Amino acid sequence: MKNKLFKGFAVAAALALSAGLVTPAQANTTTVLVWADETRGPNLEKTLKDKADWVSGVTIEVKSFANFDALKDAIDKSTATTGPDIVVGANDWVATLAKNGKLAPLTLTAAQRARFSSSQFYDLSYQKKLYGVPVDVNNVAMIYNTKLVSSAPRSFADMVDYYKANKASKNLKAGLCVAGGGMSWGAHSIASALGADAYYFNADGRINKSQVFNPNAFGENVKKFLTDGKKSNGFLPASDAGCKDNFLAGTVPFAIIGNWEWTDYTAKGFAMNLMPVPGASASSPGKAFGSVSGAMLTSFAATRGREAAAKSVLVDFFGSTAGQVAYQKYEKRPPAEKGAASSPSVTDGQKGFGASASAASLPQVGAILNGASGSKSYWDALPAYWTAVLVDGKDPVAEAKKLAAIYRTNLRAAGGSI
Numbered sequence: 001m002k003n004k005l006f007k008g009f010a011v012a013a014a015l016a017l018s019a020g021l022v023t024p025a026q027a028n029t030t031t032v033l034v035w036a037d038e039t040r041g042p043n044l045e046k047t048l049k050d051k052a053d054w055v056s057g058v059t060i061e062v063k064s065f066a067n068f069d070a071l072k073d074a075i076d077k078s079t080a081t082t083g084p085d086i087v088v089g090a091n092d093w094v095a096t097l098a099k100n101g102k103l104a105p106l107t108l109t110a111a112q113r114a115r116f117s118s119s120q121f122y123d124l125s126y127q128k129k130l131y132g133v134p135v136d137v138n139n140v141a142m143i144y145n146t147k148l149v150s151s152a153p154r155s156f157a158d159m160v161d162y163y164k165a166n167k168a169s170k171n172l173k174a175g176l177c178v179a180g181g182g183m184s185w186g187a188h189s190i191a192s193a194l195g196a197d198a199y200y201f202n203a204d205g206r207i208n209k210s211q212v213f214n215p216n217a218f219g220e221n222v223k224k225f226l227t228d229g230k231k232s233n234g235f236l237p238a239s240d241a242g243c244k245d246n247f248l249a250g251t252v253p254f255a256i257i258g259n260w261e262w263t264d265y266t267a268k269g270f271a272m273n274l275m276p277v278p279g280a281s282a283s284s285p286g287k288a289f290g291s292v293s294g295a296m297l298t299s300f301a302a303t304r305g306r307e308a309a310a311k312s313v314l315v316d317f318f319g320s321t322a323g324q325v326a327y328q329k330y331e332k333r334p335p336a337e338k339g340a341a342s343s344p345s346v347t348d349g350q351k352g353f354g355a356s357a358s359a360a361s362l363p364q365v366g367a368i369l370n371g372a373s374g375s376k377s378y379w380d381a382l383p384a385y386w387t388a389v390l391v392d393g394k395d396p397v398a399e400a401k402k403l404a405a406i407y408r409t410n411l412r413a414a415g416g417s418i
Contacts, residue, residue, distance in 0.1 A: 029057055029058070029059055030057060030058050030059070030306055030309040031058075031059045031060075031061050031306075032058055032059070032060050032061065032085045032086060032301070032306055032309050032310050032313050033061050033063060033084045033085050033086070034060060034061065034062050034063070034084060034085070034086045034087070034088065034295070034313075035062075035063050035065065035071060035074065035075065035083075035084035035086070035087045035088070036062060036063075036064055036065070036071065036087075036088040036089075037064065037065055037067060037068045037070075037071045037088075037089075038064055038065060038066055038067050038068075039260075039331070040064075040088050040293075040331065041062050041063065041064025041065070042064060043327065043330035043331045044060075044062045044088070044327065045062050045064075046330045047326050047327045047329070047330060048060055048062065050326060051326060054313065054316055054317040054320075054323060055309065055312045055313055055316050055317065057309075058309045058312060058313060060313055060317065063084065068090075071087075071089060072089065072090075072093065075087050075089065075093070075097065075102065076096075076097075076100075078102060078298075078300070079300075080299075080300045080303040080304070083102070083298055083300040084298055084300065085297075085298055085300060085301035085304070085306050085307075085309075085310040085313075086295050086296065086297060086298065086301070086310055086313060086314065086318075087295075087296050087298060088135060088293065088294070088295050088296075088318075089293065089294070089296065090138070090291070090293060090294075091123035091124055091138075091291045091292055091293065091294055091364060091366075092291070092364055092365070092366025092369070092370070093296075093366075094123075094124055094125070094126050094131050094132070094294075094296065094366075095126045095366055095367055095417065096366075097131075097296070098126040098127075098129070098131055099126070101299055102298055102299055102300075103131040103132075103296055103297065103298055103299060104131070104297045104298060104299040104301065104302060104307070105129040105130060105131060105297075106130050106131060106132060106133070106297050106311065106314065107130070108130065108133075108315070108319075112315060112319065114338075115319065115320075115321070115337045115338055115339065116134050116319075116336055116337060116338065117338075118205075119290075119363055120134040120292045120336055121134070122363055123291050123292050123294070123363055123364065124292065124294045124296070127417075131294075131296050131297060132294035132295055132296035132297060132314070133294060133295050133314045133315070133318045133319040134292040134293075134294055134319075134336035134337070135292065135293050135294055135295050135318055135324070135327075135335075135336055136292065136293055136324070136328065136331065136333040136334055136335050136336050137259065137290060137291075137292055137333065137334040137335075137336055137353065137354055137357050138259070138289075138290075138291050138292060138293050138333070138364075139258075139259055139288050139289060139290045139291070139334075139353055139356065139357045139361060140180050140181045140185075140186050140189065140256050140257060140258050140259065140288050140289075141256070141257065141259070141274040141275060141276065141288065141352065141353055141356035141357075142176075142189070142254055142255065142256050142257075142274070142275050142276065142277050142356075143247075143254070143255055143256075143257055143265065143270065143272070143273060143274055143275075144253055144254050144273060144275075145247065145250060145252075145253050145254075145270065146270075146271055146273065147250060148166075148170065148250065148253040149162060149253050149254075152273065152275055153254070153278050154278060154282045155278045155279065155280070155281070155282040156193055156194065156221075156225055156277070156278050156279060156280050157225070157280070158278065159175055159176055159235075159253070159254055159278065160175060160225050160233075160235055162175070162253060163175030163176075163234075163235050163253070164233070164235075166253075167234070170251075171251060172251055172252065172253065173242075173246050173251045173252055174234060174235065174236065174237050174243070174246065174251075174252045175234070175235035175236065175252070175253060175254060176190070176235060176236055176252070176253075176254040176255070176256070176277075177236065177237050177240065177242075177243035177246065177247065177252050177254075177255050177256070178190070178237075178240040178243055178255070178256045179240065179243040179244040179247060179255045179256060179257045179258070179261075180244075180256060180257045180258025180259075180260070180261055181240075181256065181258050182240055182383070183238070183239065183240055183382065183383040183386055184378065184379045184380075184381075184382045184383050185289055185364075185379070186240065186256050186258065186288075187240075187256070187382065187383075187386070188286075188287070188288060188289055188362070188382070189256065189276060189277040189285075189286035189287060189288040189360070190236065190256070190277055190286060191218070191286070191382060192277075192279075192286035192287040192288075192360075192362070193276075193277040193278065193279040193280060193284075193285065193286030194218055194221040194222055194225065194279075194280055194286075195213055195214060195217045195218040195221055195280065196213040196215075196218040196400070196403070196404075197213055197287060197362060198362065198368065198369060198378055198407065199211075199212075199362075199365065199368055199407070199411060200212075200213075206418075207365065207368075207411075207418045209411060209412070209414075209415070209418065210411075212404045212407045212408045212411065213400075213404060213407070214404075215397065215400035215401040215403065215404040216397055216400070218396075218400045219395075219396040219397030219398070219399070219400035219401070220396070220397060221280050222389060222396040222400070223396045223397070225280070226389070226390065226396075227389070227390075227396065230393065231393045232389075232390040232391070232393075236386075236390065237390070238383075238386040238387050238389075238390040238391045243255055244257075244261075244264075248264075248265070248268050248270075256277070256288075259333050259334055259349075259350070259353040260332075260333060262274075262332070262349040262350075262352075262353070263332060263349065266349060272348050272349045272352045273352075274349075274352035274353055274355070274356045275356055275359070276288065276356055276359050276360035285359065285360040286360065287360045287361055287362040288356070288357070288360065288361055288362070289361070289362055289363075289364045290357040290361025290362060290363065290364075291363060291364035292336050293333075295314055295318040295319075297310055297311065297314060298310075319337060320337070321337055321339030321340045321343065324336070324337045324339075324340035325340045325343050325345050325346070328340065328346065328350065329345065332347070332349070332350065333350065333353070334346075334350045334351070334353045334354035334357070335350070335354075341354055365414075365418060367414040367417040367418055368410050368411055368414045368418060369410070370410075371406075371410050371413075372409055372410050372412075372413030372414075373413070375406060375409045375410055375413070376406050377410070378406075378407070378410065381403055381406045381407070382403070385399055385400070385402075385403045
């Protein structure tokens, strides 16, 4: 009788397999859906093709979007039915998505938190709750052409002096330009080098809710270094158009580049002599936004019964040394996790951007930068300042006072969010 029952079960199992039904191992596998943009998505897929078993019993599925904006639009419109379990995106998405209930808080152990710096958790937190794991550093840094400049400039004046002395003989089209990040995000380190940070921090690590930059000091520095007293001296273009091509062609000695594009420069033989923009004072280099991109846990994971699996993916893949090294093999950004950042597998370019961020950076706080209702955002205000002064020839100090007023309005409006 027992033999007959066993044979019966064996026949049934064979029929189930032949019919394509799931096996017990398959039945216990959980699929975690990750959303990413047009570059991160394919790079994640390459990483997972090399090694798929990061979490036992979990399959990681990646959905890529056409571009970064399309991903942001999709996550904004997502529901428990349509959304992902994890989204890889910008840190300044956290506040809005958390308020809208689309992100779920994440608790890490002391050992897991020790893998990262506290400022990286600041970037992915809202109202003292953490919503994701830092994946990589997102920043820009300055590079200089060693065929034109023999050594690193020590101050902003060094760069301007070089430009003025060699503009005609070397047919320079500019002295310093922004190739990566645009005239707001990418150019913050220039404004900072001349005395205008977007906001300031107290000694306790909290944002000073009342301090804005000194418009007189900043305006005078702009007048001194970027104009001939009446109009632009040509050192800094008001637009990023053509910067990359001009630097690669050898007609600009200094450029700000993004950590997503450094291989374009090494391919042309440029050394990764990355550094912060030197300040008006040699001891105060300009701060670039040094935020992190994160893998964020959505509230949809719990709704679909995938929260535990999604958390394991965040910790054991996105937040691990091995996971970040494997991913950055393709993504080529500076990894956020400390072990990965010091790995021999990380290139000089990645390490250079990481070192520049450590030397002089400013966390990117969307609650301030995105602007108050009825006020111009930082993203619009700083490029408008460059245009007003360098193109329209308006007074740098008067325009700096307008810029400071916008910053002050947005800082106060952010209030309890920071």
